Amino acid sequence: MSADQRLTLRRRLFAFLIAGVGAATAAVVSFAMTVYEAANPKVVPVVAPGQPIDTGRWIITIHEARSGSIPPTGTKPLVPKKLLMVEFDLNNRSASTSNVFLRLFTIDPPVANLPPPVLYLARDKWIASGVNPDMPERMIAVWEWPSAAPLPQQVRLRITSQIHKRRDNLYGAPGWFDRDPVAVVAVAVAPEATGTAQ
Amino acid sequence: MMAAAVQKGERRRYWLSLAALAIVLPLAIVVNSWESAVAWRERNVRTALVAERGAAQSYAGAQWQLTGLTRLAEGSADAILIVVEFEAAVDDPELVRKGACEVVLTDDKERRWLPAFIPARAVRQARPAAADKPRCGALLNAEKGNTIKMAESFTIPASATGLKVFLTVAAARPAYLIFK
């Protein structure tokens, strides 16, 4: 009887050991990968303006940037404002109309007190509503620059990407999820053509 | 022989567990959805309180009275406007302020018409006093002793018959008020 018991005990111990070794290996490998990724961050490629950038849901082509005091609607605002305008092409590659393009690109390095941009449709010269799939549109992103800071000569735009998951982790529903920035575009800011103040 | 007895005991436990599942599963469903069921039952209006024209009816901490029921032409041949004016003399502001009040016009075919967000132009021309009165959302500012005058307007087909005005305030459900 006691020999049998000792045999099953040894078997159990052996099983624990194998499972423990597996778990320990997994923990060590995961930790090592995190440390390695933190030490060698992925380099975000710098793309020249005019090149189409595939961000998953959108294909963006940044064309030019300019500064001015008149927004694309053409009506001068009552309070004088400093505006940074970036003109780009947007192509919707998803399967439905989307108007989620507010956080497509951000100014890098971030500027203090900068409100989020307003996106205009260049075709209408009015605020953009939704971009349909397979119908590329030219848009203008307008940032109202804080009065304290001077308008930059060159602006770096960091462009984020999104992936489509057919089944997400919470409900198993399809959706688009933000991922790492996929490109950085440095554009020179052309000053306003008609020389009004600033 | 001991092995046979052990097996028989195991089989009994197996079948008993399976039978218990028939009781435990419905019990789990009931326990999990009890609160939702209670909330649904409370939302369903069941008890009617009728407020006759000219008389005040106590409901949800206030005395309600229908002060006006007007039919107006809407402009097209088959639609008419109904303007319902009513007032609430507040006794208990806490109950009245609970919000989520709803005024619905129904007919004998059980179709429901919800009030317009803003009164139509015809209402403003024919009954400007009613067009100025707030909708029943004004109950959120109830003070004790105040009488709040409200008006709601509905666009209904001219052929609708058997019209009744239902009013519910969230705090007093499942009771509801019918203006006749």
Next chain:
Amino acid sequence: MTGALRGFVAIAFAAAVLYGLQRTTPGYGDITSPIRVTGKPGQRVEASAFSIVTGKVHLARSVTIRSAGRGQALTTSGVWVLVEGTAEARSESLGLTSAQWLGPNGVRYALSQRLSTAPGILPAQRLEPGLPKPVLMAFEVPQGQLSGGTLLVARSAWTPLEEEVGITMTDIRPDDIRPFLVLARSEGAVPWTLNAQ
């Protein structure tokens, strides 16, 4: 031998069944997708809460909204599709806020917000039971997605298991695309007029 083989076959069979189940399980998006009531253009299609009939379909390269004498021409890289229709609520007042054009390749084009202030545009209309109301729907669609498209109308685009009406728009010919279309307000029963120019 046969014992091990039988075990192996049993495991392989179970794996195949599980794989088939995994591949054919509908996702959450499919389980909660709107329930479609199909119909034909020109025919009254009845969902449980509302009913809709489609009328004339206008195709144009650009639409001009004429209001207060001014007019702004709205161009598009595809084709403007303006669908006239009549909608009615069945038992309770409601508004139909979602209309989509489902192209033959499965891509959905939502109502164009550029015409959101047009007279009679569908999301702004309050439908009352017993009172059919003329409604207008406007989409921007690439030319290749016109024929064989389906019009999807629902109360809301996001409510799970919402009932939607799907009308397969046959009889749309790319020859009918006009260069200009003028949309103006009108005081009659139909609150808009559409004229090709």
